[in-house]
Amino acid sequence: MKRPRVLLADDQPMLAKLRKLLEADFEVVGMVSDGRSLVEAAFQWKPDIIVTDISMPKLNGITAARKIRHLLPRMKFIFLTMHSDHGYRMEALSVGASAYILKFSAREELSQAIHDAIAAPA
């Protein structure tokens, strides 16, 4: 069975730990550290799902997601962020995010959230 292909985007050291965590169940097609790279990588790799932080250099995750969804409407996103603010959450949902996970609970929730997103219809 083909493993779901995941693209990771974060400018923080947690990115490496996440890759190690996710590689057991998923194919990590790439890792980028800013929003603009994320957009380019998304068009390049066309992953099944994108796990991205919100606060990133050059372009924040939500804006990048909005750009990607503009050309790849079926692309799925999971936002992994430090921001627990309701505004962020609402904004993320408004661009079609599959899940909004705080980094403090990434270890417990991320893998399951990716599976759920993959399983969910586009």
Added chain:
Amino acid sequence: MERPRKGSPVRVTGKPANRTGLPTPDSLRSVEESLGETKRCAKLRLVSRILALAVGAVALLVLIGGWFLDFAPLLIVISGTVSTKVNTALCLVAVASAVLLESGRPSPVRSGLVRLCATFVLLVAVLTLIEYISGWTFGIDELLVADRTPVLVTAPGRMALATVISLLLLGCALLVGNRGRRLLCKQLLTVAVAFLCLQNLVSYLYGIEHFTGIGFYPAMSVHTSSSLLAICFAMLFSRPDCGLMSLASNENLAGSTVRRLLPATLLVPVFLGWLTLQAQLNGVHGAVFGLALFATANVAFFSCLIWNGGRQLNLMEVEKHQAQESFRLAVEAAPSGMVMADHDGKIVLVNSRTEQLFGYDRKELLGQSIEVLLPVDVRKESFAQPPARSTGIGLDLYGRRKDDTHFPMEIDLNPIETEHGTWVLSSILDITERKRAEATLRESEERFRNMADTAPVLIWVAGPDKLCTFFNKVWLEFTGRSIEQELGEGWTQGVHPDDFDRCIATYSASFDARRRFRMEYRLRRADGEYRWILDDGTPRFTSGGIFAGYMGSCVDITEKRCAEEERQKFVSLADRSLEFIGMCDLDFKPFYVNSAGMRLVGLENLEGACRIKVQDWFFPEDQPFITNEFFPRALREGHGEVEIRFRHFKTGEAIWMLYNVFNVCDSSGATVGWATVSVNLTERKRAEIAIEESRQELRALAGRLLLAQEEERKRIARELHDDLSQKIALLAFDTSNLVLASPPLPAEMTHSLCNLQARIAALGADVRQISHRLHPSILEDLGLVAALRELCEEFSARTTIHMVFEQTEIPENLPVGVAACLYRLAQEALHNVQKHARASQVGLAVSGSPDKIRLCIQDDGIGFNARSSSRSLGIISMKERVRLVEGEFSIRSQPGQGTTITVSVSLPGRQK
């Protein structure tokens, strides 16, 4: 040579004027010598009185000394001759008394006494004559004293027959009187007596001692005959200007001749006869030769006398001719027409000026009636009133020319008494020009009086003697006095006592120096109030430059003086003021600027300042505004105030002024000028500029501080988020790995790790919260609307205050600074609401347009006084934040009415 005075009656002897129109030499000389006659007559009268007194004295000596005191030498002067009788002496005293009485002023008493004396003399003489004729004796010869003299020719004490005849004639002469032809009769009787006495005296001179041998001619004593001769001269001299004596006393040629010849005729033959007789008695020659010698000597003497008389006549003729020529030239040269008319009004003399005046030839006028020249019958009037005068005075007199035209003239009439009657010498002056000048003068004077009476000033006129001669109607109405009261020095009674000396001194000194004067003094008005008047006096001179007095005008300056005093107070006040004070007329031409104002603009004298129009006092760049905007507005509103620049006239520098201008009104409220009281704002302006610059610097500094703060908070927030939060997250991640480790850790450790994991998560939340407060990353990540919405939700959750958030048409890509400003402002406002407002509901609305964004935060809290709280730090901070993005901030709040804060920020560079 004395000339006849104008108007003195002149008697002219000699022939009337000849046909040449000029007087004869005799008449001319008579005129010239007329004055000498009076003196000569006076002398003769004096001689008459002296002779009468002498005769009277001699008679009294004879009477008293000779007869009553028996002093013989007084009775018989020459031994062997007869004595002077008592009656003779009495009669001589009477005759002498009568002559003296006649010489005085005529009066009835004197005339009566004269007649009494004459009657006495006549009575004595007649009685004595009867005694001689009849041989009777009336006893009158020795009535008083017995005759004791040795020589008795007739009866004792009886006067000689010659004496009787002489006294008889003298008595008749005295009784005849002095009127008209009686005087001539009197003088003839007197002359007869004189010759009788002269004969008696000559007889004594020639040595005859007794007259017995000569028929009836009795002896007459020496002093009787001398006294009678003297009294005859006294009687003749008592009337020297009348009858026979008029010829001898006259100064004309006849009188001179008589006076020269008569004494010689009386004395020289007597003397020659005496010489011849003496020679004959001494035997020098015989009687016949002596008589021949006497005759020859008389011929020689009278020949010389006549020749000398002829020579004198010749000289006098030449003199008269010269005088005639001089007179003719004088008359011809006279500037006025000279016309002489005789007693019939016929013209006997004219000069060339008369020919010019009347247009006649001289020959045409001579012999014509004076009526030809004078339409008015002035000639008769002249004769009616002989004293010389200007006939034309008081009536318009006109002369008639040959062409029958008339001209005004003035005639001086001089009546001249001649033996042919009263002639009139007329001096005629053409006064056409004078009349015209007089008419012009009258008209001028009338015009002056009318003008003076209608003039609104007090006018006076004074003569050269400093006395006033005229006051106009306005003066008299002012003082309430009559012209008679004011004339002369009367006007000075109205001068205030305190001003009197100064006024009179100025008036008098100016008069003496003939210079114009202006003085102020107080003059009493009709109502008793003293009013200040300005008196301006100017000397007057005739066209010939002769000082004619003064003329002056006065105006009441009481109000003006009061106003001047008020003005002086104002000027004193204004000059002490440090502010710029100036006044100008309606044409904006200055007439006053105070000292401070002059110094301010660099001017040195008021005269120069007044030549500069008001507009030019302003800085050149401000002049258009002043001329076109400010002045028209000030004219409409009556005042105006503006901060504007004056210019310094020396350095050209601008001087900031608070220019306050207002209109100046007269008593009726009409605008008569403009005034300004302006304050120098230069220092204040400099201070304001400095403050503004300082404020700008402070604002810039505050802005930089805010930006720096914002940047620092942002940096710290990012550090917290990007570093510390991430590390905490990693720690939490790692902790989770331990909790989820396989094989699982002991349950107790797992439980501890779970607690640790929860505490790490809380720590992360706190750090994130701190970071969020320091700098809301959502603003950059999601934009202003999301950030504000998040802020509202967070505020509502924190405070339980109902929060309403609205947003419409927010432009995209707001400048970070603008978004941060609005966010921080909303953050501060909500913080204030939470802290102070006690509100139940808060509305936050953000709306925009492509070029503008507007934020409004409104609560229903207790509100506050926005004006008094405008300096609170929170509000100042909000304002400053808005000012940094060049926005507009407003806060509206009233106690109990909530608060509304509105911020509006323009977005430059964006198109609508």
